[in-house]
Amino acid sequence: MARPERITVLGAGSWGTTFAKVLADAGNDVVLWARRAEIAAAVNETRSNPAYLAEIQLPSTLRATDDAAEAVHGASAVVLAVPSQTLRENLAGWQPLLPPEATLVSLAKGVELSTLKRMSEVVGEVADVPMEHVAVVSGPNLAKEIAAEQPTATVVACPDHDRAVALQQACSTPYFRPYTNTDLVGIEIAGACKNVIALACGMAAGLGFGHNTMSSLITRGLAETTRLGVALGADPMTFAGLAGLGDLVATAMSPLSRNRTFGERLGRGETMSQAQEAAHGQVSEGVKSCSSIRQLAARHGVEMPITDVVHRVCHEGLAPAPAAAELLGRERKPE
Missing domain, CATH: 1.10.1040.10 (N-(1-d-carboxylethyl)-l-norvaline Dehydrogenase; domain 2)
Incomplete structure (x- = not known):
């Protein structure tokens, strides 16, 4: 996968919004999907997320929508930024909309209650994609500190090393340093x-x-x-x-x-x-x-x-x- 030209983040909570900012600061065309239309409107009109990161100015290259189909259209990477126990339900609704070759990136950290599956396993199963198309981002990533551009590092993990490297490049900024790993x-x-x-x-x-x-x-x-x-x-x-x-x-x-x-x-x-x-x-x-x-x-x-x-x-x-x-x-x- 070449470096993504358009990346979608599905979920406008603290970490989803922050990671969308990181991706935009790294030079990507980023679309943030918010469940609530008023959050999407605030991001577009005031460059802030009043519900989670009101004090943070968001980049002009980040735009938001409450339309999931519009958000994922043409995306080469789709970031899933919803809580672990709601991931399956949310992803089932989004699955028909996902571009077939997109890298699916999980930000959720948990083990599913009903199946005891890890989040990447849930993504692979529900989206019906090879595990080589699934990546996770994890590390000492407290959202408010990163949104304030305090230096940190993280890990981008994917069984496909080339996809991991592409995602690493897509989220590298002067304040956010990603390392790759294949140990999902x-x-x-x-x-x-x-x-x-x-x-x-x-x-x-x-x-x-x-x-x-x-x-x-x-x-x-x-x-x-x-x-x-x-x-x-x-x-x-x-x-x-x-x-x-x-x-x-x-x-x-x-x-x-x-x-x-x-x-x-x-x-x-x-x-x-x-x-x-x-x-x-x-x-x-x-x-x-x-x-x-x-x-x-x-x-x-x-x-x-x-x-x-x-x-x-x-x-x-x-x-x-x-x-x-x-x-x-x-x-x-x-x-």
């Missing part, structure tokens, strides 16, 4: 699991614990994430890279992280409904993915104790304080 399994497992570990770190912060606790959770969380990835065929070295450790540190430590913030509210004693209300509709992917990741680990005989207690806090009524005590009271073993 490792990149996606890292991206899904880091949200769960970030919830655990948020809970610990809400309980008043400090940096030693955070460091321990991040390190042991990376260990259980790597165990699952390797069991699924991933390269263990992937988890030491930007999409593994890099993304985990950013998501687990930053107040800009929805998963970290959601967990912190739970740690302070808020109920799930109170934490959801405080999130103002923003999706904390780990709340749902902790259940599917837990099931996937059980299917493959992988022990994931942090993921297990996060699931039980979010869905079975376990309080964060006893959850912490349970983790500390586990059987001693070599690292």
Whole structure:
């Protein structure tokens, strides 16, 4: 695939809008699809997304529409920027519109609840395309920092190296540095699991614990994430890279992280409904993915104790304080 001349981003949330800005700043003709007509109109008329990134000026080469058919027409790459648990439903509606040779790029990080499939597997199945046509973007990519053009790096993963390189070129800017990888399994497992570990770190912060606790959770969380990835065929070295450790540190430590913030509210004693209300509709992917990741680990005989207690806090009524005590009271073993 040659460098895309026209790229479509389907989904105008924080990350979708930010990635559309990156693509436009890299010199592409970019169309952003918004579900709400008023968001599309605001992007075109005021160069901002008032619902998610009101303070960020968007480039003039980025235009928006609420018409999906118009958005994807002629696109050589289509970026899917919707939450992981809604990807299948959304993509089923878009599938008849997709250009047949387009690279389909997933920004979602999760494991599907009903099937335990990774996002690239959902894309390949629903769009009915070879996996070589599917790519993912993952890394320490907090949307507001990137929208403000603070320097960061990311990983563009695709089984087809040439497509990965083309997408790498299409999203390279002075502030956004992409690396390529062909390990879709490792990149996606890292991206899904880091949200769960970030919830655990948020809970610990809400309980008043400090940096030693955070460091321990991040390190042991990376260990259980790597165990699952390797069991699924991933390269263990992937988890030491930007999409593994890099993304985990950013998501687990930053107040800009929805998963970290959601967990912190739970740690302070808020109920799930109170934490959801405080999130103002923003999706904390780990709340749902902790259940599917837990099931996937059980299917493959992988022990994931942090993921297990996060699931039980979010869905079975376990309080964060006893959850912490349970983790500390586990059987001693070599690292």
